[in-house]
Amino acid sequence: MYEFSLCYRILKHCSTQQHKRQPIYAIVSNNLNMKSMVKVFIDHEHLLKVMNILTEVGITGFYIYEYKGMSPGVWKDFRLREDPEMTLDAIRNFSEPGVMVNTVVSSNRCERLVQSLEQGLKGKRFTVIIQPVTSIKVRGD
DSSP: HHHHHHHHHHHHHHTGGGGTSSSSHHHHTTTTTTTEEEEEEGGGGGHHHHHHHHHTTTTOOOOOEEEEEEOOOOOOOOOOOOOOHHHHHHHHOOOOOEEEEEEEEEHHHHHHHHHHHHHHHHOOEEEEEEEEEEOOOOOOO
8 A cells, every 4th residue: 555655646746837847757766676577478489598688687586487378460360259168279279388487676677677688589579568566575484
């Protein structure tokens, strides 16, 4: 609740007349303690490239999730009846393997990571999703 309240006050403050020209993202990103979850969706053959980019930026903690998915360009041509078996068969037959690499980084490292990914994966198909992290709770044994 605190994070939402703080963001609301920042947005409300920026909408006043004296701050009309100041970008909101600059104020929000000034909080160096803010963390972001970076999710990188790639074809499985580019996994090592992404791991090397993470290491070059100084990120050593991440987790990987393998999946099978379909891009919107492939999916838009499908016209399926509401038959669950037919739908599942189509997804199994036409989906492609992929890997999602996830890591949590501070806001000052996030922009550098995205730029490095864009340069390192130039010409390759990938998607980057960045989500703000409001809370991290770690329970160790």
